[in-house]
Amino acid sequence: MQTPGRGGTPSTGEQLLFLTDDQLRQGIELMFFAYRGFTADPDRILETMAYGRAHHRALHFINRRPGLTVNDLLDILGVTKQSLNRVLRQLVEDGLVDSRIGKQDRRQRNLYLTEEGQALELELSETQRARMRKAYSAAGPEAVQGFRKVLEQIIEPKMRTQIRQLLEGKDT
16 A cells, blocks of 8 residues: 655655566666667677677676686576587687696686686776766766666575675675
8 A cells, every 4th residue: 555755745766666667668668778788789799790698798707706616607697508619619719718727626727817708808898887977977866876776676586695695796
């Protein structure tokens, strides 16, 4: 039941709890279009190299956590081993990723970006940072915090802790 704010009308926070189906559909559509815009610049760069978004995601997370194991990357990306192996094999063969035998466990493979991999990751992520910086600046700090909260709530609950740790740069 909706509780009225001052003057008998619902407060802004309470109004947000009662979104119409049309407002929710608009939000879903905005997410689709925002994602398309967010990935457009990197997609154009990747297309010239016969790479896709899976390559970009792998490069991004290996860059964020040098030495990341293949199993950790599998967990982060939520893809099949076969799919990730295809992407990693191509990145290794093309000299963008270095796969090293684990120091503690020789069965593990630790992943690092080469200088060329770092340069490509920087080029890809800079386009996205510029887009995010511009959007955040236009929206303002309260909107940025609200947007982050919304995104966190969209993420599967069991993944939130792992993702928070990743964003803070901690090991999962």
